[in-house]
Amino acid sequence: MRFCRALLCVVALLAVPGVVAAQPQPSPDEFVPVTEVPPEEQIPAINLIGAAYGFVWIVVVGYVWSLGRRMQKAEADLAALERKAR
Amino acid sequence: MTRLNQIELAVAGTMLAASPWVIYAAPHEATMGLVYKIFFYHFPSAWIYLLGAIVAGVCSAVFLFGGNRNMDSWALAAAEMTVLFGAMTLVTGPLWARKAWGVFWVWDARLTSSLIVWMVFVAYLILRRFGGPGSDKLGAGMALFGLASVPFIFVSVNVWRTLHPQTSVIPTLPVSMGRPLWFCFTAMFLLFLALLSLRARLERQRGRIEELYLAEDEA
Numbered sequence: 233m234r235f236c237r238a239l240l241c242v243v244a245l246l247a248v249p250g251v252v253a254a255q256p257q258p259s260p261d262e263f264v265p266v267t268e269v270p271p272e273e274q275i276p277a278i279n280l281i282g283a284a285y286g287f288v289w290i291v292v293v294g295y296v297w298s299l300g301r302r303m304q305k306a307e308a309d310l311a312a313l314e315r316k317a318r
Numbered sequence: 319m320t321r322l323n324q325i326e327l328a329v330a331g332t333m334l335a336a337s338p339w340v341i342y343a344a345p346h347e348a349t350m351g352l353v354y355k356i357f358f359y360h361f362p363s364a365w366i367y368l369l370g371a372i373v374a375g376v377c378s379a380v381f382l383f384g385g386n387r388n389m390d391s392w393a394l395a396a397a398e399m400t401v402l403f404g405a406m407t408l409v410t411g412p413l414w415a416r417k418a419w420g421v422f423w424v425w426d427a428r429l430t431s432s433l434i435v436w437m438v439f440v441a442y443l444i445l446r447r448f449g450g451p452g453s454d455k456l457g458a459g460m461a462l463f464g465l466a467s468v469p470f471i472f473v474s475v476n477v478w479r480t481l482h483p484q485t486s487v488i489p490t491l492p493v494s495m496g497r498p499l500w501f502c503f504t505a506m507f508l509l510f511l512a513l514l515s516l517r518a519r520l521e522r523q524r525g526r527i528e529e530l531y532l533a534e535d536e537a
Contacts, residue, residue, distance in 0.1 A: 277353035280417055284356045284410040285338065288363065292334070292509065295402055296327075299516055303319075306523040313530040 319516060326512035333505035340498045347495075356414040361488070362503040363406035364432075366510045368468050370400035371435060373514070374442075375465020378458035390454050391525070393461055395517035397442045399510055400464070404436035419481050427474035428482045431467060438464045 337358070347354040377393035380386055411429070412422040423429060442460045445453050475484045491499065 275417060277351060277417055280353055280413045281355055284359060284413045287409050288359050288406050289334075291402065291406055295513070299513065299520065303516065303520050303523075306520055306527065309527050310523055310530075313527060313534070317530060317533065 323512050323515055326508045326515075330505050330508035330512060333501065334509070337498075337502050337505060340501050344498045345494050350418050353414060353417040356410050358498055358502045360407060360410040360414060361499060362506040363403045363410065365503065366506050367400055367403040367407045367432075367436075368471065370396050370403055370510070370514075371439065371461075371464050371468050374400055374439070374461045375468070378461035378465075382455060382458040382462070387525070388522070390458070391518045391521035392514075393458065394443075394446060394521050395514050397439050397446075397457075397461060397464075398517055399514050400439040401436065401443060402513075403506070403510070404432070404439065408433060408436060415481075424481055426480040426482065427478040428471065428480055431471045431474055435464050435467045435471060438467070 341355050341358045344355065344358070346352055374393050374396035377389045377396060381389040381393060415424075416422050438460060442457050442464070445457050445460065449456065472485065474480070475482050476486075488499075
């Protein structure tokens with residue numbers, strides 16, 4: 233019994249450094265700003281503006297083209313059916 | 319295409335083509351710098367997105383309760399405009415946010431409700447395309463739901479805490495920023511009017527084609 237208690241004490245003592253090391257580090261008291269943002273985190277504004285304007289233009293041109301095609305088809309179908317109906 | 323549609327499309331196209339130069343002349347914003355210039359396309363498309371939802375909802379209500387089939391054509395056209403301008407809003411906004419906020423998207427009330435209403439109108443168009451008989455009335459009900467959500471989108475930035483700027487920003491803009499903004503808004507509004515009218519006309523033509531096919535079958 234005494235041996236077991238001594239063994240428990242040794243194990244507990246040996247475990248102390250591991251437990252201490254596993255504790256989370258205290259957080260700094262205040263915000264620490266980074267002096268240099270890594271290059272992969274920097275996005276040039278012009279790329280975002282180009283993407284936004286480009287998207288709007290592609291959508292507008294694409295929709296106008298699609299609407300024009302649908303209208304041409306409908307007008308052709310309508311003309312053919314009206315010719316047939318006469 | 320009517321003469322008015324041609325004029326509207328020509329003026330809107332010319333104004334949109336000239337817009338990069340007008341926007342270039344606008345000063346940079348103090349904290350965001352160059353990237354805020356996305357705003358000149360984002361804001362007009364967002365307002366027209368909401369206007370489209372209002373037109374679709376009101377026309378759907380008139381069709382649903384009054385039985386006016388012509389209004390259904392306008393509702394369908396307006397729903398397509400809502401999806402078109404909504405897509406512009408939902409793409410240009412996150413591109414701006416990536417630089418201004420550091421993230422493309424946050425699940426706040428304004429952004430989430432805008433996305434939900436856009437999806438409602440996408441579902442409306444899918445329903446109208448593949449829903450078969452009766453989809454017009456079911457779709458009209460969906461458009462009413464979209465219409466009811468518009469005031470929620472508008473006031474959400476003032477009621478809930480969010481990264482999105484509040485509605486009080488626009489009236490406080492200096493003239494040098496307001497002028498290009500209303501220039502772009504006018505261009506997009508004219509584009510909206512022309513495309514809405516043309517799309518409604520296409521829908522009326524399709525209705526006429528359907529009538530002729532039915533008459534042919536009966537004969």
